[in-house]
Amino acid sequence: MNRLIIISNRVSAPNQSGAQGGLAVALQAALREYRGIWFGWSGETVESFTGSINFNRAEGVTTATVDLEEQDVDEYYNGYANRTLWPLFHYRIDIAEYERGFAGGYQRVNDRFADTVVPLIEPDDTVWVQDYHLFPLGDALRQRGCRNKIGFFLHIPWPPRRLLATLPEAATLTRTLFAYDVVGFHTEEWLDSFRDYARNELGAVEEEGDVLCLDGRRVKLVVAPIGIDTAEFVAAASSVPARLAFRQMRQSATGRDLMVGVDRLDYSKGLEERFLGYERFLNEYPEERKEVFLLQIAPPSRGSVESYQRIRTTLEGLAGRINGAYADVDWVPIRYVNQGYPRGVLAGIYRAAKIGLVTPLRDGMNLVAKEYVAAQDPANPGVLILSRFAGAAAQLGKGAVLVNPYSAEEMSDAIMLALKMPLEERQQRWQAMMENVTAEDVLWWRQRFTDALEEV
Structure with missing residues (x-):
């Protein structure tokens, strides 16, 4: 592998004050192994999205962040990610909220991420997208001509088929994951739930070695439980x-x-x-x-x-x-x-x-x-x-x-x-x-x- 480009919702610099989550520490450890960039939202807001990138390097980790508009945060982060996907994927359909505006904002931010990060990706880079905030990012990158190897890792459970069916755009959202080359899960249970949905709701065909095929795309499914340093x-x-x-x-x-x-x-x-x-x-x-x-x-x-x-x-x-x-x-x-x-x-x-x-x-x-x-x-x-x-x-x-x-x-x-x-x-x-x-x-x-x- 040459460079590793990690993309996630938020970016946490190694010298950031305060306690850091386990995923942040894990990704920093991975980036130290390679030359690469960690790209994502800065956590800050601006009146109008410009795509301007803020670069920082500390303790061997290079970060690249962008600011989002207030509407982006409301619809993409507070809305679709945390009021729709998070409760649903944690089996709480009783508090999941389904709003078209949320879904629209979610797609818009994923498109903005893709537009902004594509110029940073070199032909031999490997791209690793993290978590439920960015399900459609791989598809957005492919639409912009990205032919790199792209992996996706889900850090939350994948819900059973009958629960996921309550999401209005579940089929469309799941189909975007076939833009990735590899999709990873923490446990066999989460992988099995994804495979069950893809086969029975989308018509995906299973090949030997945990490979699913749909519409000419092949995605490898892997179980890789995350650890600590x-x-x-x-x-x-x-x-x-x-x-x-x-x-x-x-x-x-x-x-x-x-x-x-x-x-x-x-x-x-x-x-x-x-x-x-x-x-x-x-x-x-x-x-x-x-x-x-x-x-x-x-x-x-x-x-x-x-x-x-x-x-x-x-x-x-x-x-x-x-x-x-x-x-x-x-x-x-x-x-x-x-x-x-x-x-x-x-x-x-x-x-x-x-x-x-x-x-x-x-x-x-x-x-x-x-x-x-x-x-x-x-x-x-x-x-x-x-x-x-x-x-x-x-x-x-x-x-x-x-x-x-x-x-x-x-x-x-x-x-x-x-x-x-x-x-x-x-x-x-x-x-x-x-x-x-x-x-x-x-x-x-x-x-x-x-x-x-x-x-x-």
């Missing part, structure tokens, strides 16, 4: 910020066991169900109440979308009710924090936690689960309680305590099991998970996908 995160767990955070958490715990959840404030993360499961535990095991507390870190996101405003209000009310019902003068059951933290600080918090709670209702992967594992002390590791509906369960299921997040009873039982789990069992479970987190890290993920793309 394991070596970097293990090192972060021993850094000065991590040691300080670890000491601070242990001191503030005053001998109690810490449970931690770190999730973007989103209805798909199962935070309301997690709080209710914890409340069930406090009710069923009153003798354990003052022996444990939950630290829930939930940085807000997409605050202009009404469904996200509702989940924040709901969680604030639920945390207040549980604390009001069970707290004592020297103990509060839930510490609920609406802000993000740097990776080093998070690593220290993970290491101090006896239980990591990762219980989304539906998740493409969930890298917090892997970060929690990587941050643990091998001599005295904590226990990961993991939703069976997270993509990470396919890799970490042998070591994690798997739960149905919709069941408060299962959540309560899992917490009790984890608190009482013997050291030897905790070590065995952690070792099984750590082997996977180490072997299938972000470099493995990148190599698995780009190898498939190069073989086309």
Whole structure:
């Protein structure tokens, strides 16, 4: 491979302040392996779209960003991406909104991205498009004469056929994916759902080796579960910020066991169900109440979308009710924090936690689960309680305590099991998970996908 051109909705520079998501860190690691560019929206708005590109280079990563109009953001990002596709692909058709204006804005921004990035793409470059914001981008690039190898990776679940059928333009949207040479998913389940829709709704023909053919185009389907930069995160767990955070958490715990959840404030993360499961535990095991507390870190996101405003209000009310019902003068059951933290600080918090709670209702992967594992002390590791509906369960299921997040009873039982789990069992479970987190890290993920793309 010569250069790698990564295109995503947002671009995160390596020196950007504040905590960065797992995908941002993963893509930066991939770009350091090659000369290349990361292209996307700057996060800023302008009165009129000009296509002017802002270039930046830091820590071996070159970024190229464009500003969008307010209408673009409202229709493409807040609208179609986050009020239509995100809830639908996370099985929440009850809150998905279908507006023609949203769909029009979504296509318009994908066309603008294509117009702007095409001049940056050289004949031998490999193009890698990321996630649901940019489904039609490959087709737009082909229409503008791009003959490069183009891959697409979906970082969220692909919904079952009957759910996707509720999207008015589902067939048109899915058909655009056949402009790519390779389409990647985190799990076999998501790949199977895509294949089922393409075969039964579009008439795609399956060939040997997970290849689908439609209208003269052949697309290779691959399962490539994303990992973390394991070596970097293990090192972060021993850094000065991590040691300080670890000491601070242990001191503030005053001998109690810490449970931690770190999730973007989103209805798909199962935070309301997690709080209710914890409340069930406090009710069923009153003798354990003052022996444990939950630290829930939930940085807000997409605050202009009404469904996200509702989940924040709901969680604030639920945390207040549980604390009001069970707290004592020297103990509060839930510490609920609406802000993000740097990776080093998070690593220290993970290491101090006896239980990591990762219980989304539906998740493409969930890298917090892997970060929690990587941050643990091998001599005295904590226990990961993991939703069976997270993509990470396919890799970490042998070591994690798997739960149905919709069941408060299962959540309560899992917490009790984890608190009482013997050291030897905790070590065995952690070792099984750590082997996977180490072997299938972000470099493995990148190599698995780009190898498939190069073989086309």
